[in-house]
Ligand code: SIN
């Protein structure tokens with residue numbers, strides 16, 4: 001047996017780490033499907049390219065975004081919202097691949113949220129230095145449904161806080177193929193991502209990708 005395996009950055013057996021009531025990290029949960037997930041991201045980005053959007057206050061976001069599913073999350077001067085079409089080409093977003101949906105539904109179930117019915121998948125792309133400030137996911141209609149977040153590629157430090165922006169945050173290292181689920185009493189917790197450190201991942205090069213699944217409507 002080669003013990004070096006355990007030092008490999010992508011080595012995981014599947015295990016769960018509870019963050020708070022209603023919030024859990026499922027380590028390595030997307031590992032079996034990583035190549036197929038990344039191929040789908042590539043295909044979707046070929047249809048609706050990644051965009052650097054602006055916050056309602058006019059700041060350019062450092063994370064590039066695209067979407068798939070019935071609804072996509074967008075932001076511009078008019079505010080944060082979900083819409084059924086891409087602002088760039090007014091076309092419907094690409095359909096959510098069956099594989100995406102299956103992974104999200106299974107992760108939600110394992111985290112204690114059976115019957116998750118995602119209709120939106122935001123695809124985030126982080127390059128070195130890209131970050132996401134602390135925020136709540138609250139543009140959805142039904143807070144009874146959880147958020148499922150799949151990390152791929154370079155590792156990042158995820159901040160998971162409380163119900164107020166000023167609450168203390170936990171720092172959680174998320175690596176390739178980890179899935180975080182938060183719902184129930186944790187559904188509206190503040191969270192964010194610290195600036196991505198430069199690196200090279202065998203499957204994604206200098207990027208981190210994140211899929212967040214939501215029930216928007
Ligand atoms: C998000 O909160 O939308 C993104 C979280 C992440 O990139 O891990």
Ligand code: FE2
Nearest residue numbers: 135136137191
């Ligand atoms: Fe979020």
